[in-house]
Amino acid sequence: MPTKKSTTPDRAGTAGRIxxxxxxxxxxxxxxxxxxxxxxxxxxIQKASLHHHFATxxxxxxxxVTRYRHSFLDTLRxxxxxxxxxxxxxxxxxxxxxxxxRAGRMCMCGMLASDAATLPKPMRGSIAEFFAENEExxxxxxxxxxxxxxxxxxxxxxxxxxxxxxxxxxxxxVSRGSGDLDHFDDVVDRLLERVRPAKTKTKRRSG
Amino acid sequence: MPTKKSTTPDRAGTAGRIxxxxxxxxxxxxxxxxxxxxxxxxxxIQKASLHHHFATxxxxxxxxVTRYRHSFLDTLRxxxxxxxxxxxxxxxxxxxxxxxxRAGRMCMCGMLASDAATLPKPMRGSIAEFFAENEExxxxxxxxxxxxxxxxxxxxxxxxxxxxxxxxxxxxxVSRGSGDLDHFDDVVDRLLERVRPAKTKTKRRSG
DNA sequence: GTCTATAGGCAGATAGAC
DNA sequence: GTCTATCTGCCTATAGAC
Numbered sequence: 001m002p003t004k005k006s007t008t009p010d011r012a013g014t015a016g017r018i019x020x021x022x023x024x025x026x027x028x029x030x031x032x033x034x035x036x037x038x039x040x041x042x043x044x045i046q047k048a049s050l051h052h053h054f055a056t057x058x059x060x061x062x063x064x065v066t067r068y069r070h071s072f073l074d075t076l077r078x079x080x081x082x083x084x085x086x087x088x089x090x091x092x093x094x095x096x097x098x099x100x101x102r103a104g105r106m107c108m109c110g111m112l113a114s115d116a117a118t119l120p121k122p123m124r125g126s127i128a129e130f131f132a133e134n135e136e137x138x139x140x141x142x143x144x145x146x147x148x149x150x151x152x153x154x155x156x157x158x159x160x161x162x163x164x165x166x167x168x169x170x171x172x173x174v175s176r177g178s179g180d181l182d183h184f185d186d187v188v189d190r191l192l193e194r195v196r197p198a199k200t201k202t203k204r205r206s207g
Numbered sequence: 208m209p210t211k212k213s214t215t216p217d218r219a220g221t222a223g224r225i226x227x228x229x230x231x232x233x234x235x236x237x238x239x240x241x242x243x244x245x246x247x248x249x250x251x252i253q254k255a256s257l258h259h260h261f262a263t264x265x266x267x268x269x270x271x272v273t274r275y276r277h278s279f280l281d282t283l284r285x286x287x288x289x290x291x292x293x294x295x296x297x298x299x300x301x302x303x304x305x306x307x308x309r310a311g312r313m314c315m316c317g318m319l320a321s322d323a324a325t326l327p328k329p330m331r332g333s334i335a336e337f338f339a340e341n342e343e344x345x346x347x348x349x350x351x352x353x354x355x356x357x358x359x360x361x362x363x364x365x366x367x368x369x370x371x372x373x374x375x376x377x378x379x380x381v382s383r384g385s386g387d388l389d390h391f392d393d394v395v396d397r398l399l400e401r402v403r404p405a406k407t408k409t410k411r412r413s414g
Numbered sequence: 415g416t417c418t419a420t421a422g423g424c425a426g427a428t429a430g431a432c
Numbered sequence: 433g434t435c436t437a438t439c440t441g442c443c444t445a446t447a448g449a450c
Contacts, residue, residue: 190370242424
């Protein structure tokens, strides 16, 4: 859930600034509820200039999802590299979503998932890829943690990963719909309680 | 999750047909991705005629959410009236969402929750009410079931209710975004497994 | 790469006849 | 209550000068 620096480039230059602005607009309003005029205004150039960087809105959308996927994976790898404890990794994973929510945004691909039926076809495959990669990473972290004993759960790591992603995305959605951000924290608490290893007593959520 | 007959009226007449069509369009495409022209075409009247029934799109939106809330509550009461076993009630509750998903739709208020930032203000309060009523009902069913011993869970009924709603909404969202409807069934299985009472061996999901 | 100007279409909404 | 006709404004996108 970016909004942080990443290993990949694409964040500098006009194209990068356009993507930054468009990403925020998608996360707050959705793909069908922002226009080139909105982006142009926020970036400080004219509408027509946007078309030089992204010929069509569909092109912009594809670039948006592609960058988001890479950026998100970078963040996951960073969590993996800087935390060796399974449960702590999951806390930090959940906190990614919490930070986005508190920034007034929805997970970009969660937002796009709800717009799916109306999106240009090339975007849809990339959105599905986001969820697949996300669950793959989570699944691996869960399996390793279970083996090491610093994460607890029943059933397959893959289905647990799918469950976690759904709960967090749904938690964000319902919190935004209810206008009650604490709702999300309750969901995270309950989710983490189910995977917390018997002995550990790590404090929940930092931000 | 309607698309079924309800005790309340509002389903007959031109206004009712307009609401039926608009409801489907919102559930499939979202509030910002359908037009009066779409509705008029599907209903078989002219755009201008729609304004006689719902002067503005905001008015249509408010009527849509209000009817949906009442209709949904009717369905919940019907589950409560025709199932006396707690776990079975939860199975039927989850199945409501599954049926909507398999119809190619999203929960209407889940969809509207993602559109929230762009919606006319009068709609937002009503959407929040939907989630509150929904969780209230679920909370009561959970508390009763726990007391009777035909539902199991830790923590408060209210937080468990919030968790269930989030997981189901998120399950629908991610399933649609992944293009994999089985994803949702896995989420439901895992969710129900956590509330299943020790002795019972009810089969999961009927539809 | 950015600009001005504009095309062509669709959005939500209104006026007024029947 | 439904129609035809129309308004105004915004949308995505393009042409062509600088």
